[in-house]
Amino acid sequence: MEPFRIKAVEPIPFPGPVQRQAALDAAGYNLFRVPSRLITVDLLTDSGTSAMSAAQWSALMSADESYAGARSFERFEAVVRELTGFDEVIPVHQGRAAERILLGAVLQPGEVSISNTHFDTTRAAVEAARAVAVDLPAAAPVSAPVPFGGDIDLDALRRALTGDGGSDVRCVVLTVTNNAGGGQPVSLGNIAAVRQLCRDHGVQLLLDASRFAENAYLITERDLEHAGQHPREVAKAMFALADGCWASLKKDGIGNIGGLIALRNGELARRCREHLIAVEGFPTYGGLAGRDLEALAQGLTEVTDPDYLRYRADAARWFGQRLMEAGLPVLQPTGCHAVYVDAAQLLPHIPPHELPATALANELYLAGAVRTSWLGTLVFGRPNPEGGPDIPAPQELVRFALPRRVYTQTHLQYVAEAAAEVVAKADSVRGYRIVEQAAALRHFTAALQPLNATAPSLPRPRQRTAVKHRQ
Missing domain, CATH: 3.40.640.10 (Type I PLP-dependent aspartate aminotransferase-like (Major domain))
Known part of the structure; x- marks a missing residue:
């Protein structure tokens, strides 16, 4: 169990399906741009999101x-x-x-x-x-x-x-x-x-x-x-x-x-x-x-207290097991600060330049207002200097980050249930194209557009800012 007891609480929102779809549309399908008042469980990052003692x-x-x-x-x-x-x-x-x-x-x-x-x-x-x-x-x-x-x-x-x-x-x-x-x-x-x-x-x-x-x-x-x-x-x-x-x-x-x-x-x-x-x-x-x-x-x-760190590692292991039971391909062994899922394995029909990690993260939001982060081509790929598809990232990962001392086992079980809903319809999940991006750290502000599941991929839009790529 957690080696602490809870002394203060804050309410969390439960936006409905219509609100979630509208929020994602308004955010340009970029979860960084969705306001926290429309997030039920926020696993975007463990950075600055922890509860102090x-x-x-x-x-x-x-x-x-x-x-x-x-x-x-x-x-x-x-x-x-x-x-x-x-x-x-x-x-x-x-x-x-x-x-x-x-x-x-x-x-x-x-x-x-x-x-x-x-x-x-x-x-x-x-x-x-x-x-x-x-x-x-x-x-x-x-x-x-x-x-x-x-x-x-x-x-x-x-x-x-x-x-x-x-x-x-x-x-x-x-x-x-x-x-x-x-x-x-x-x-x-x-x-x-x-x-x-x-x-x-x-x-x-x-x-x-x-x-x-x-x-x-x-x-x-x-x-x-x-x-x-x-x-x-x-x-x-x-x-x-x-x-x-x-x-x-x-x-x-x-x-x-x-x-x-x-x-x-x-x-x-x-x-x-x-x-x-x-x-x-x-x-x-x-x-x-x-x-x-x-x-x-x-x-x-x-932070170096052994009981606290054991709880962090045990929580990540437990959560990773729940996500695997939901059908997600979880990277093993789990660490402490996050659980990582291989979006490319779950969504093999979506090529890297159509951003499978982003697609999986967005589906998790639509399923239960769960926010995660994508560590795939949108983050670590590069625009092709010759105008073709993006140079892909080495992996297409979705990170379920665990803020310190914030969420309980029940919150994470809710996330696993939302993940099971996404897994059940994985074959129908669509990819995305980038319609607007910055020259650096594009994933924080990029605007995206979902691709039609039955139509061919749209041609890539022209970049607003030229980006040099170094091997």
């Missing part, structure tokens, strides 16, 4: 809102230093600000960032620096289950570092857990091997540590060498292997806003702070209120 709410009242040098920053800094071992601690308002600032300071135009998988905003930050993002996952998430499916491919990394373009590689980014790779953890052995390769070639190793605690807990579950170890000690071992990290603290900080950059290199930290002052705020608040820093410091203390 009584201790976190209490911490808000003791906050120091001084512009510079607030004691709330001092508490936040002390907690981050104890956890990560990094002396240079820089708060920011959320993870994508941290990515943009840090990667902008590390990368020059034409240089390369290699990752187990860059998530969408990470890739955007690399490309904003006019650098190149290269993904080298060890295994596709839809392949046979492995305990550490988030690992980077060490042989491919070695070839990249020693090959003709090896001198252009400036950093290796390990996303822990690998969000785009099915929420799978990265092993300590993999991190250590990457550390050695980076040291040998003079390349920085950075962690996207947004879900560091869940990665650490899954290591204790899946690696016998670390069985029984406290997750916080495993997390410290992860950080000890890196040169620095960033994190969205809207995930394992259990906060509604906030992020951080933490580094060993004082000169790199100085450059980051100079940029931070221009775009976020003074370096001791970084775009956050003192009460945010207090809540995050408390959240970073609570």
Whole structure:
């Protein structure tokens, strides 16, 4: 059972079928554009959607809102230093600000960032620096289950570092857990091997540590060498292997806003702070209120509790089993922050450029006002520079993200029942075409149009903004 009891509640809406169809029409068939007042169970993301603890709410009242040098920053800094071992601690308002600032300071135009998988905003930050993002996952998430499916491919990394373009590689980014790779953890052995390769070639190793605690807990579950170890000690071992990290603290900080950059290199930290002052705020608040820093410091203390993390992993396993019983092809093993479903397997009649992951997510909304997110071609594909169908993403996944301490087993059972309705009519689900999109991070704002199930696909509309594609 959940290792907590509920102290405050908020009502949730139950829009009917007509309202749901109208909402999806008005949103251009993009679930990001559907208002939350028309969502019954919201599994779009675990970012900033968690419930804070009584201790976190209490911490808000003791906050120091001084512009510079607030004691709330001092508490936040002390907690981050104890956890990560990094002396240079820089708060920011959320993870994508941290990515943009840090990667902008590390990368020059034409240089390369290699990752187990860059998530969408990470890739955007690399490309904003006019650098190149290269993904080298060890295994596709839809392949046979492995305990550490988030690992980077060490042989491919070695070839990249020693090959003709090896001198252009400036950093290796390990996303822990690998969000785009099915929420799978990265092993300590993999991190250590990457550390050695980076040291040998003079390349920085950075962690996207947004879900560091869940990665650490899954290591204790899946690696016998670390069985029984406290997750916080495993997390410290992860950080000890890196040169620095960033994190969205809207995930394992259990906060509604906030992020951080933490580094060993004082000169790199100085450059980051100079940029931070221009775009976020003074370096001791970084775009956050003192009460945010207090809540995050408390959240970073609570998040490594073994009972809490065991509940997260058990809830994901239970939910994944319910979705499999409903007929969805669930990626195994499940992680902690989300359950992933292979939309391409469920909807083989929808080709990637007709967005099967998006189609499945939209059907789940129509069935029960359940909002999920698609990690398929709309997110990780690219418009074809020659005007043909989109260059597809490696997978067509739908992510059922689990906000921390928000939904009960009954809520998730309701989602599974809505999923069973969709599975029953899977053969009739239609694909989509894009009618409007931005040049970057298009999935947040794109407008779509469903394709007629019996008519041939409509010709692709002309792009509003030319988008360059890098291999």
